Amino acid sequence: MSPRADLAIRGAIVIQDGAFARDILVTGGRIAALVESGAASAEEEIDASGLLALPGIVDAHVHFNDPGRADWEGWARGSRAAAAGGTTTVIDMPLNSVPPVLDGPSFDAKRAAGERASVVDFALWGGIVRADPVALGELAERGAVGVKGFMCESGVPELPALPDGGLVAAMRAAADAGLLVALHAEDSALVAEATARVRAAGRRDAAAWAESRPPLVEVRAVARACTAAREAAARLHIVHLAAVEALGAVGAARREGTDVTVETCPHYLVFDEADVARAGPSLKCAPPIRDRANGDGLWRAVSDGRIDLVASDHSPCAPELKARGAGDVFAAWGGVAGAQSLLCALFTEATRRAAGTLDARKIAGFVAWRLATKPAKRFGLWPRKGALVPGADADVVLFDPAREWTLDAEDSLTGGISPYVGRRFRGAVVRTLVRGRTVFREGSVTREAGGRFIPRMEEGARG
Ligand SMILES: [Zn+2]
Structure with missing residues (x-):
């Protein structure tokens, strides 16, 4: 027995x-x-x-800013928002914490901050700013899921962009250390040119931001990233792709055998330029939110697998850093605070787009694959995370697919300004469990901390 x-x-x-x-x-x-x-x-x-039981969501892209900018949000607040949204594992980015996670000691500091205060489990990205085998080795040996680099300004001075001429060398060094490379793919020269032109025309309105970073900015950078990955024999992940045209280069690279995956974010799928004009700086992010036809194209790519996974790119800031963009969008912090809304935004959008042709279980399966299984597999956390199978961590979201609700301001747990406040959702998180412990139940976060660091598993250890 x-x-x-x-x-x-x-x-x-x-x-x-x-x-x-x-x-x-x-x-x-x-x-x-x-x-x-x-x-x-x-x-x-x-x-x-x-209720439906989904594998706990693995949000592959969050910025909790702690240590160093915990006043913007921090692990306690950010992870509570994640738990309320059905996320049981976050993968935190190497910025905008201070110091940025670029080597062993900064990795250890980030891990300690998470272990002190996170409600949910977490894995960590390192950062890459040059070909530095020692630093990359330290990150790999500590279990980083990969390293993230920028092809344009990152928004914070302590994490500079990879120099154009140094991209292949940096990617080769990462590959030698066994690390996947994630790139923020916007072309810095094209951003500079378009920004100067738009600003010279006197434009400071919300729509000027997207015009200063047109689709070509991504098309060119993604193509270059794919070519560099092939030359360096590196595994590549394109974060937060927002211009559907940029997928052309990814398809070509895959056909040649380059190992490249693509992520997009809910805000590129559910909002468009009209929402940006209405909401203002809370929807300012880089790359920018584009028009409705682009959003439709991204949705088709998420549906057919050309886009592998969806993550929040949750990037909150102190509210005054958004407020100062009211009269000048260029002055606002760029980032969308969406960790709490990842699952519900995607489920709602999928339900809307299915228009009654799919049942809730099929939609939940689609959403769980893009938000939990695929990121866990790609970043070396599967099958411990991202699967409801014997032996896996008991990370479970109990989800009511029929409940309709609105996110009220007092229920938004982020330290930033959520553009989802006031938005109507279909499908609600009823309860979230991390390793069998309830962390969120019927509107309330029920734990103070207890999240664990999850190192990337070695290839051979995976099922
Ligand atoms: Zn980000």
Whole structure:
């Protein structure tokens, strides 16, 4: 007879390679088994009847800014917002914390900050600013999921862009250290030229931001990134792709055998230039939000797999850094605070676009793949994360696909300004569990900390 489980989550439809009525048994923080309804016994029971059970969301791109700029948000606040949104693992970027995560000691400082205050589990990106084998080796040995570099100004002085002439050498050094390279792909020369032209015309309105970074900025940078990856034999991940035309170079690179994946963000899928004009600086980000036809094109690419995954690129700031852009968009901080809305924004958009042709279970499967399974696989966290299978961490989102709700300002947990406040959602997070412990339940975060650092698993250790 099997031993009594710590926890049984009963009655949910489990979204994992399809949709099945199963009870989830949890022992020692891991999924022990998926069993027939009512089977086995447990110390604690959760009644999840009528709900879907999704693998906990793995948000591959957040900036919690801690240490150094914790007054903008920090691990405590950022991770609470994530937990409320059904995210059980975040992968934090090497900036805008101070110091940026560029070597072993700065990695250790970031990890310690997360271990002190994060409610959810976390993995870490390192940063790359030059070909530095020693620093890259330190990051790899500590379990960084990869290194992120910039092809244009990063927005903070302490993390400079990779110099044009040094891109291939830096990527080769990362590949030698076994690290995947994530690139912010906007061409700095084209950004400078278009920005000067738009500013010289006296433009400071919200729409001027997108005009200062036209699609060609991404098309050119993504093409160069793909070519550099091939030359360096590096694994490449394009973060927050926003211009659908830039996918052409990715398709060509894949056909030649280059290992490249692409991410986009909900704000590029659900908002357009009219929203930017209405919302102003809260939707300022780089690359910029473009027009409706571009958003439609990105959605098709997410649907057919040309875009691999969706992440929040949650990048909050002190509210006054957004406010100062009211009369001059160029003066505002660039970044969208969206960690809390990742799952619900994507589920809502998928439901809207399916227009009744797909049932909620199929939509949940699509969303879970893009937001949990695929990022966990790409960044070396699967099958510990991103899967509801025996042996995986018991990271579970209990989700009500039918509930309609509006994000009120007092329920927005980020330290930044969320552009999703006032927005209507379809589908709600009812409960979030990290390693079998409830961290969010019916509107309230129920833990103070307890999140663990998750190192990237070695290739051979994966299932
Ligand atoms: Zn970012």
